[in-house]
Amino acid sequence: MRTSQFFFTTLKEAPADAEVISQKMMLRAGYIKRVAAGIYTWMPLGLRVLRKVENIVREEMNNAGALELLMPAVQPFELWEESGRGPGYGPELLRFKDRHQRDFVIGPTHEEVITDVVRRDVKSYRQLPIHLYQIQSKFRDEIRPRFGVMRGREFLMKDGYSFHTSFEDLKREYGNMYDTYSRIFTRLGLRFRAVAADTGSIGGTGSHEFHVLADSGEDDIAFCPSSDYAANVELAEALAPAAPRPVAGKAMEKVHTPGKMACADVAKFLDLPLNKIVKSIAVVSEKEDGSKTFALLLLRSDHDLNEIKASKIDAINPFRFATEEEVIERLNCKPGFIGPVGVDYDTVRIFADRSVAAMSDFVCGANEAGYHMTGVNFGRDLPEPVFFDIRNVVAGDPSPDGKGKLEICRGIEVGHIFQLRTKYAEALNCAFLDEQGKSQVMEMGCYGIGVSRIVGAAIEQGNDDKGIILPPSIAPFAVCIVPMGYHKSEAVKAASDQLYADLKKAGIDVVLDDRNERPGVMFADMELIGIPHRVVVGERGLKDGQLEYKSRTDTDATMVAAGEIVAILQGKLCVA
């Protein structure tokens, strides 16, 4: 490609409402143009990147034995009624009526459509297993679209669905996809982690998210640097402390702590570390049978409650936070000074986090406004509570696999694989006849990759003050030729054109900047749009048969013999 034949516009300044780096860079580099909130046009330059990502995904999916198809973006709402997801999906599902007043949706995902396809045509175990996928635009009417293409409303996604005669076979394909996804993200040149994920309300048995590691990510991931353990923070188990509880050394005492409601204030006031203070969170559980349970959840005050874990305690599943009125009714004290000492243990259940089990001589609210208790000890001042894992892990916690300490980092979810089991197949009656001629519901898996989000995520990982840095596998062009005086010097023009032809012949994705621009403009543009390799052709070097090479991340250029440049680039692109 010659830039003079191409169409791209770069900006010196990013639009004011761009928040994250990738969004600013993509707008400045002219990859995308905003059309409406969360809706973007992919300009030719950005589309090249998107297509490269898409093709890597496609190649690997095909190699893994999946078959591509293309389902419609628009789906009849009837299918959503049949699966039972329609009402539950809420306003994220964009609905509209056609001219006959029939309800349609713009698909946010395609489980219903694919299951409908398969149930019509797959009747026998002989046709299974089958894995079908598509790369299609989706629409989810997000409450707050932001971060450019990373949380857009319209986005490009690869979604695959596999159908099996048995759970065993589903697990085999799940493993196959785990490996395939790892290959895909490796080829894309991303730093990523596969993390165990919460299976959520569907309650399947296996689910992994693939996260690109970046500070601007929206998810917290706990991982162990010395093993391959990684999990969503919501899911990572906080192990019970190994050290036994120290012996009680102080008498319990009521101290005046006027106005010190927050744990941090109490700690400062008493000159104690946060980990000597127990915070009590009042919750209420109202069961379907009408019974109401009031409970205090005890946590070390430097820890955070994990609601997913806490809701696994049967006695308080499901729970909500108690209102101020409820707290006063049960504890006769306003929130801020509540604690587990001296309450009516018949009406107030106490559940403590495992880490609280190792505490002695601790501080908690005194159930009297303006007072806290110090030197509190279990067994002596109050009964031993029941201990559960109800907190989020923090950096430094032991890894659940016993192989070191956890670290926490932010991630951008770019892939998700899921053992759906029979949820949709059952709802949509997707069944086959087995060897005995008996009808059985199919086992399903689903596997998603956020193709457009990957472009944003890759730029979050690869950028500097000059612009975008992408690996050659997905950069808009792998190599750029920047001539010094293309329109002035016959020698430079001839050498540039020759090199351009040679690189093209060698199968290298090359762009020649033949615009009649000043060098600074060309350098800046090629850096901004993220071309990984640059060759400068100038009369200066040409006299000695030399060209100038610099990678996007090198600080200085190196002179190379003109005759060797093609081989050098081939070598670099092969390695990368």
Added chain:
RNA sequence: CGGAGUGUAGCUCAGCCUGGUAGAGCACUGCGUUCGGGACGCAGGGGUCGCAUGUUCGAAUCAUGUCACUCCGACCA
């Protein structure tokens, strides 16, 4: 959904308080000089100041309404 803020040229923004012929930089067009790190000069094109209503002789500016966009919040006492 609650709170706050912003809408003026393709982009970044000034002008608004104190009403009186709509501005700057970047980008774009032409000419000239320049040409190895986002050049300079001259001459141009481009805006119904988000939209509607009102106040006024006169509204980008004041008032009301409306729409759009952005941010913050929606639990850990």
